[in-house]
Amino acid sequence: MVIKHKNIFKTESAWSNADEKLLCLDTGSWRTERPVLDKEKCNYCGLCALYCPPQCMKDMGDYFEADLAFCKGCGICATECPRKAITMVPEGEFADEG
Amino acid sequence: MKAKKGQVRVITGNAVGAYGAMVCRPEVVAAYPITPQSEIAELLSQFKADGVLDAEYVEVEGENSAMNVVLAASIAGARVFTATSSYGLVFMYDALQETSGFRAPVVMVNANRETPGIHAVSSGQQDMISARDTGWVQIVVENDQEILDQTIMAYRLAEDYDIQLPVMVNYDGFYLSYLAEAVEIPNIEDVDEFLAPLKQQPERQKLVPGVSIGCGTHGMEMGYVEARYKHCMALERVKNKVDEIDKAFGDYFGRSYGGQIEEYRTEGAEIIVLASGSAAGTVRTVVDTKREEGVKVGMVKLRLFRPFPAERLIKALKGKKAIGVIDRSLCFGWKYGPICMELKTLAVNIGAIPILSYIDGLANLDINVPHIERVIDEVNAAAQGKPYQEVTWIPMEE
Structure with missing residues (x-):
């Protein structure tokens, strides 16, 4: 057997850099709703980031914001936010952004 | 040392x-x-x-x-x-x-x-x-x-x-x-x-x-x-x-076990019983008795089940005349026991010899001396060209 494949992983098991490679799927394209943050209500508690399944909430210093390239639109952040600072808005309302 | x-x-x-x-x-x-x-x-x-x-x-x-x-x-x-x-x-x-x-x-x-x-x-x-x-x-x-x-x-x-x-x-x-x-x-x-x-x-x-x-x-x-x-x-x-x-x-x-498989009196043996687990101890004693009676039988004890020790098994079993495999479990969807079924994938390397599947010892039933004597007698007969039963659920025939 002639192997033409160039290894993706340096390790035997599938270890990767969680800051980059873990976010490797185009999960943003799955989204039908996106989280919109009311910064006035947000007190930077970080629960949204803890609960986010693809772990795509970016720490902006005094609030968190979903990385829309990976946000699947599941709405868990909006459900978990104790201050109701996140609202899920249908993607259709952002249609002009493509 | x-x-x-x-x-x-x-x-x-x-x-x-x-x-x-x-x-x-x-x-x-x-x-x-x-x-x-x-x-x-x-x-x-x-x-x-x-x-x-x-x-x-x-x-x-x-x-x-x-x-x-x-x-x-x-x-x-x-x-x-x-x-x-x-x-x-x-x-x-x-x-x-x-x-x-x-x-x-x-x-x-x-x-x-x-x-x-x-x-x-x-x-x-x-x-x-x-x-x-x-x-x-x-x-x-x-x-x-x-x-x-x-x-x-x-x-x-x-x-x-x-x-x-x-x-x-x-x-x-x-x-x-x-x-x-x-x-x-x-x-x-x-x-x-x-x-x-x-x-x-x-x-x-x-x-x-x-x-x-x-x-x-x-x-x-x-x-x-x-x-x-x-x-x-x-x-x-x-x-x-x-x-x-x-x-x-x-x-x-000062103790070793043969690695992937243990071969017991396989040298000069014409027929082999393949067994695993505690039953191998009983097979060993029956092999000794049968050897005294002149039956050229040996035992292979399967130690490594995954990965399946294909190469070692081929080496140990090539040239033998018949093999009996004792399985203490079932292979749903196949009539043979699971170890027998896997051994059969090596038939092309081992040679076209009879491989007899025995299901025994399920649910605490003993794989005892008479059972193993029966296995050896039947495998020996198969090695001499006599007709044989491919699969035998030993307790069902008692």
Whole structure:
């Protein structure tokens, strides 16, 4: 057997850099709703980031914001936010952004 | 080198499993009690309470958690141990696959017992057989001493940098779990020295606090293919490694078991009985009797079940005239027993000889001397060209 494949992983098991490679799927394209943050209500508690399944909430210093390239639109952040600072808005309302 | 001597104690197979783990100094242990393995979970807990075992003992609410705990501890770099049986093994089915997929060198002993469907609190290899496609290394042992020795060897195998795979050491529940035999327990310092070569190897990747790395994800398309390819190649490497470690163990402790398979009186033998587990002990004595009667019979004991020791089996069985395979489990969807079914895939290499499948010893029924005599007589007749029955459920014909 002639192997033409160039290894993706340096390790035997599938270890990767969680800051980059873990976010490797185009999960943003799955989204039908996106989280919109009311910064006035947000007190930077970080629960949204803890609960986010693809772990795509970016720490902006005094609030968190979903990385829309990976946000699947599941709405868990909006459900978990104790201050109701996140609202899920249908993607259709952002249609002009493509 | 003079073989290292230990302390001889008369203890049960389960106690041996616990001592086997203890002398390897696991750092994290999580096990949930289940018949016939419970004594291991209890004893390890006792060792910890007595201060003999310096490990984190995590009490879990079930076997699925037990496997997930040791998996997580293992990828964080700890040496880990767990033990289970039957329903417990089934209950950790997803976690078994996570563990091997993460290439975590977990060592587990499994006291073989029948599986769910018909509630049989009794011996049988069905649990081990049902877990054969989980990517684990699976080894079957014959007696109490071998449980201990193989558990030590399992660490040397699992944690080897070229292997990095979880290893399951299987022994017959009830038969061995509650059987007390004289067992030589090596000094813990000698075990340290036997396992020391692992320290000379490169360090495997581990979780590190503050470093954002992850394992097991990023597996779409070629990431998946590559990880699975590496896993399968590592399983192939296990075969020779098992032989090497068995030899090294023999040199150091004075006991060895043949590695992937044990060949007993196969030289000059025309027919072979292939067996595994505690039944191999009975087969050995019947082979001796039959040899005295002039029957040219030998035994091959299957020790390594996953990966399947194809090359060693071909070498041992090529040129023989007929083979009888005793399975203590079933292969649903095939009429042969599972080990027989797998052996049959090697028929093209072994030669077109009769391979007779025997199902025996299910649900605590004994694979006894008359049964094995019958197997040898029938295989011998088949070798001489007489007609034979392909599959025999021995207890159903009694």
